[in-house]
Amino acid sequence: MKRHFRLTAAFLALLAGPTWAGEQSYSVSLAGRQLGTLTFNGHSRNAAFLLALDNAPFGIKNGTFSAVTQAQGDQVSYLGTNRGSETRDIDITRSAGQVTSVAVAPPSERTEISEAAKVPAGVIFPPELFAALATAETCPAPLAAYDGRRVVQIAPEAVQREGDRERCDMSYRVVMGPGYVAPFYLKSFGMELVYTARTLARASISGGGFTVHLNRQ
Numbered sequence: 349m350k351r352h353f354r355l356t357a358a359f360l361a362l363l364a365g366p367t368w369a370g371e372q373s374y375s376v377s378l379a380g381r382q383l384g385t386l387t388f389n390g391h392s393r394n395a396a397f398l399l400a401l402d403n404a405p406f407g408i409k410n411g412t413f414s415a416v417t418q419a420q421g422d423q424v425s426y427l428g429t430n431r432g433s434e435t436r437d438i439d440i441t442r443s444a445g446q447v448t449s450v451a452v453a454p455p456s457e458r459t460e461i462s463e464a465a466k467v468p469a470g471v472i473f474p475p476e477l478f479a480a481l482a483t484a485e486t487c488p489a490p491l492a493a494y495d496g497r498r499v500v501q502i503a504p505e506a507v508q509r510e511g512d513r514e515r516c517d518m519s520y521r522v523v524m525g526p527g528y529v530a531p532f533y534l535k536s537f538g539m540e541l542v543y544t545a546r547t548l549a550r551a552s553i554s555g556g557g558f559t560v561h562l563n564r565q
Contacts, residue, residue: 393419438496487516498525
């Protein structure tokens with residue numbers, strides 16, 4: 349419980365602390381409708397983001413998802429918290445590149461890979477993944493991320509450059525654990541990243557006939 353409070357405090361400090369001077373804000377939209385916002389702060393292994401949705405169609409998925417990673421030596425702690433249409437807390441620790449502990453509450457939200465021994469080495473956590481995209485100056489290298497319930501892999505497929513604009517066509521695949529959005533459980537998505545003047549300007553993810561856009565504000 350103490351570690352949970354410590355990570356929550358770190359999350360608030362990352363988002364609110366002016367000393368980071370790296371806060372990024374994005375609008376989240378679907379089919380021209382703004383669903384909410386995403387706020388990110390930090391870099392590398394010390395990072396946090398807050399996704400707040402308040403205008404989803406029919407109120408489905410309205411709520412917040414906060415995520416924070418905090419590094420101490422070769423150990424990285426992760427806390428992910430869903431509130432609103434979903435209530436879930438996930439607490440993970442990684443040491444020397446290997447996940448060592450996973451706690452998911454409520455237990456009904458666990459999956460077949462919500463066990464440390466089943467997680468492949470070398471995965472990063474969601475805030476680290478977003479940091480890799482949001483602080484990059486060009487298309488990122490392949491990455492694998494673990495959120496306590498699934499492992500996803502992203503990888504570049506094509507790059508287009510025009511002047512100071514670079515577009516990265518990426519694949520986003522769930523390779524272990526369940527897909528997203530019950531009862532469809534989608535596992536394969538298209539992702540597009542657009543960097544303008546070596547800064548992430550837009551990220552889009554497509555699947556199931558829908559495309560969600562994150563546009564930097």
